[in-house]
Amino acid sequence: MTTVQEHAPNPAAGDPGRPIGFGRLQRKEDPRFVRGKGHYLDDIVLPGMLHGAILRAPVAHARLVSIDTTEALAHPGVLAVITGKDLQALNLAWAPTLSADVQAVLVTDKVRFQGQEVAFVVAEDRYAARDALELIDVEYDMFPPVIDARRALDPGAPVIRDDIEGRTDNRIFDWEIGDAAETEAVFANADVVVAQEVVYPRVHPAPMETCGAVADFDPVDGRLTLYETTQAPHAHRTLYAIVAGIPEHKIRIVSPDIGGGFGNKVGIYPGYILAVVGSIVTGKPVKWVEDRSENLMSTSFARDYIMQGEIAATKEGKILAVRTNVLADHGAFNATAQPTKNPAGFFSIFTGSYDLKAAYCKVTGVYTNKAPGGVAYACSFRVTEAVYLVERMVDILARKLEMDPAELRLKNFIKPEQFPYANKTGWVYDSGNYEPAMRLSMQMAGYEDLRREQLEKRERGELMGIGVSFFTETVGAGPRKHFDIVGLGMADGAELRVHPTGKAVVRISVQSQGQGHETTFAQIVAEELGIPPESIDVVHGDTDQTPFGLGTYGSRSTPVSGGAVALVARKVRDKARFIAAAMLETRPEDLEWEKGRWFVKGDPSAGKTIAEIAFGAHGTVALPEGIDGNLDAEVTYDPPNLTFPFGAYICVVDVDAGTGHVKVRRFIAVDDCGTRINPMIIEGQVHGGLTDGVGMALMEIIAFDEEGNCLSGSFMDYLIPTAMEVPDWETGFTVTPSPHHPIGAKGIGESATVGSPPAIVNAIVDALTPYGVTHMDMPCTPARVWEAMQGRARPPV
Structure with missing residues (x-):
């Protein structure tokens, strides 16, 4: 059963005797946060603690010829300088990634991306450690970098992972989802077929707190206590036991208050391992905390997909099939969090919220000379890219058919009586009732009035756009029979x-x-x-x-x-x-x-x-x-299935015809996350995700030049939204409980980040209709919007 809640900015406190869903209980953790009494990684100070700093490669692709640490070791306050050869002697030079690949902790053979870890200095304070980095003399033999994922597949492209025996190219994998022959048959008989290349550029979680660790190894009893900015303490403990050979029961991982994660703090970074090695070598606790540039240049990114999308439909607007060919740039090491028992991952939900006859997808992963991936950055393993693709394609189809984009979606939704619904890639959606959510968002927006306003403004030469998106998300990584990370089941x-x-x-x-x-x-x-x-x-x-x-x-x-x-x-x-x-x-x-x-x-x-x-x-x-x-x-x-929250979003933008500047004037978000536990916390999650979506749609990109230099190594270059760039969010909800979850909850943390970018881009393209623009790739910066208006749209850098 689905219930509908009208938009209510300030609902009453509700029944305090029923904690779930009705009461807006104030967050219990907030008193310490608002008083500045949170306990974060950098607040940890242990007796005799030393400090570590990482020397990072200034180039993207080069053979490591030599490294001289003599002067650095002689610098006052320096106790140790650790190199890749030192780690080789300890059998710690390479560590497993979240996808069962391996990644160099410190360079032993060659540099594979700018910012890769080359050496680690341990000193009495962080200033001495940083100063000593300048005294390390490194000689490199330069190689041509591979930055473009398309070029990575060229027969003559330099092989990045030549450390892997038998490796002759940069291809990581080829996945196939769905039935290619069945899909081709549907396309061959369709009235209408639309196609579009859709790029989702590389972006970064950019949490307020960067990554760090404090390692304290006790040589007497062999116990390791490691304070980390990690979202997965137990998984880290197991992996450290595997890598370092320390019995798992003698490893304690403590994750204090974390200043944002968004997936950036799931994986194990070389800096964490180096802090442990530094503590073992010196016999004292060692702290390592990265700066902002290190975080942006070398820690886990997200997205970086080139997607060739197609939709087949009848002339009346019934969507029949969808297919896509995806090129995924995974950087220098395949560190993307990926369930090994389900190699297609959550991109399988690229069929969206629609009842289709067929679907097929091929995903090719490649190595490039960029920092490796690894995060489920508010996307639940590629749901965000999948939803973005299908929602852009549905809008392109609506334009082709000259149909209203909201009505086209309503025409094709999976119906309530079809749940549980098995899509054409094997997922079984647990529950859903999509039309009430879509209708509620249109009602809150005053959709018909907005369309009339848009027509009036176009007659005056003003550019106003209305964007619609609808998403079904798949979350709750589990059950363990289907999902694991490096063999560890998700229960x-x-x-x-x-x-x-x-x-x-x-x-x-x-x-x-x-x-x-x-x-x-x-x-x-x-x-x-x-x-x-x-x-x-x-x-x-x-x-x-x-x-x-x-x-x-x-x-x-x-x-x-x-x-x-x-x-x-x-x-x-x-x-x-x-x-x-x-x-x-x-x-x-x-x-x-x-x-x-x-x-x-x-x-x-x-x-x-x-x-x-x-x-x-x-x-x-x-x-x-x-x-x-x-x-x-x-x-x-061990959950019996994933959960499938959904939502209907409508965005209204105004575009300045002279400058290409986009203003998000209104944003209406109707979410269904099943049973609602705390409405206030849900709204906070939605507000944050919507703001994140504005950033990705309008300004965020980790860009590189042809030499592999990262052009987005600070917040001067990697722009993130502030309160000035976002509207007052308008939120509503429906409630469709999950039938298999003990309390019917589905999850909400990533929904807004999944649904907002396509709504914003759809709105921008809608505004630019008078200029004949049918598609734009993110980020829709003023310069790129202006260029699109001149008929010179270009892909992301």
């Missing part, structure tokens, strides 16, 4: 204990970077047990204190760990029933549950609250056989 644990006084602690395996886990997961427990949320603490980010899980990315926190928390709370509730029966001297089957208490059927006055039961569990009551003396439980949740 999450949760542990819950109710103390004798009725206060509770829930331990989770996902790590927050601003999503409000300490609030959301407390609300889930409160809903299930009737304990006030303020009486529930959420523990996360410490592998010694939390159960195993694969971490936070791909909007998997609520769909996977949220499910685990709901189930562990129910397990505690079931256990409480047996304890309550002993306390009430009755049988468990004679008890009935109401929020917060078990009572005797037919006699509500005879009951025990969860707090009373917790005290009794630790008291003198004779407990039933098999029930221990604690009120606690633990579970591992």
Whole structure:
């Protein structure tokens, strides 16, 4: 069942006795943040701590001829200078990536991208470490760089990964999804076929806090404590054990407060490993924190796809099939987070929200002399690119058919009665009711009035555009039978204990970077047990204190760990029933549950609250056989399927005909994330994702010149949106619960970033209709919009 909520900027607080969905509970973590009392990586200071700095390659492709560290070692305050040869001696020169490739920790043979790690200096303070970098003498033998993904496939292109035995070209993989023959047959008989090359340029998460680590290796007991800016502490612990040979139970990963992640802090960077090696070599704690240029130049990017898209349809506007050929630039090492049991990844959802007869996609991955990928940057493993492709193609089809783009989408939606719906690439969408979301967004926007306003403005020579996008996202990375990272299955644990006084602690395996886990997961427990949320603490980010899980990315926190928390709370509730029966001297089957208490059927006055039961569990009551003396439980949740949130977005832009400047005047976002736990947190996630989408659509790009020099190494060159560039967001929602999730939740963290770029670009192209513009690639900067108006549109740099 789907329910529709009208747009309500300031809804009432709701029923505090029902924590999920109704109450806008203030975030429990905010008091420390707004007071400046958060505890971030760079706040960590350990006794005797040293500081590390990385020497990075100034070129994109070159053989390492020699490296002389003599002067650097003689610099005051320097204790060690570590090179690739040193790591080779320790068998630590190469480390596994998230896609089961390997990446050089320090260069041993040749440089493969500008900014690659060449040497690591450990000194008494960060200034001495940085100064010593200038004293390292490195000789390079230059090679031609390969920057263009198309050129990487040329027969004569330099081979970037010549470290791989038998490697003769730059091709990483060729994936195929769908049925090529069936799709070709549908296209051959279609009334209308439209085609377009769609480029999604390289962008960067650019979190407020850059990446860093503090490593503390104890040579006496062989224990390693590593403080990291990581979204996946347990996965990191396992990989460090594999790489370094340290027993896993002797590795503790602590992830403190994180100033934004967006996927940038999923992978293991060389700097993390170098901090560990520095601590082993010196016998003291070592801190490494990158600066902004290092973060932009060398840490995980996202996107960088060239997509050849086609749609087949009838002349009446029924979409029949979609196909695409994708060229994916993965940089110098294939570090893109990729489930090994599902090599096609989440790009398989390129069929979108539409009921099709056929679909086919081929994806080719290539190496180039750019920094490697690795993140699920608010995209859930390529959902963002897939949605962008299909939503641009649907708009191009609408233009060809001279149909309204909103009406064309309404005509082709998967219908409610078709769910669960198996798309043509094998995904089974759990639930959906798309038309109410689309209708609500049009109602909130005043869609017909906007179209009339647009016509009036065009008569006056003013450029106004209205862009529509509709997306279905696939999130909640799991179940483990289908998804893993380097062999580790995507199931999450949760542990819950109710103390004798009725206060509770829930331990989770996902790590927050601003999503409000300490609030959301407390609300889930409160809903299930009737304990006030303020009486529930959420523990996360410490592998010694939390159960195993694969971490936070791909909007998997609520769909996977949220499910685990709901189930562990129910397990505690079931256990409480047996304890309550002993306390009430009755049988468990004679008890009935109401929020917060078990009572005797037919006699509500005879009951025990969860707090009373917790005290009794630790008291003198004779407990039933098999029930221990604690009120606690633990579970591992392996979800049966992914979850599929969706949304309808409408963007209104004004374009200055003289300068090409685009102003996003209005943006209406209607999201359906299933059961809503905390509306305030949901709105915050949506607002952030929409702002992110404005940045990607209008200004963000990691660009390179022909020599492989990164042209976007600072916020002077890599522009990100501020409050000046975004409108007041207008949000609404529908609710279509997931039928398989314990509380019906689907996830919301990445939806807005998925749905907003196509809506914005569709609006810009719509505004430029009088100039005959049918497509533009992001970012739609003023210069590029102006050039498109002159008939000289160019692809991203």
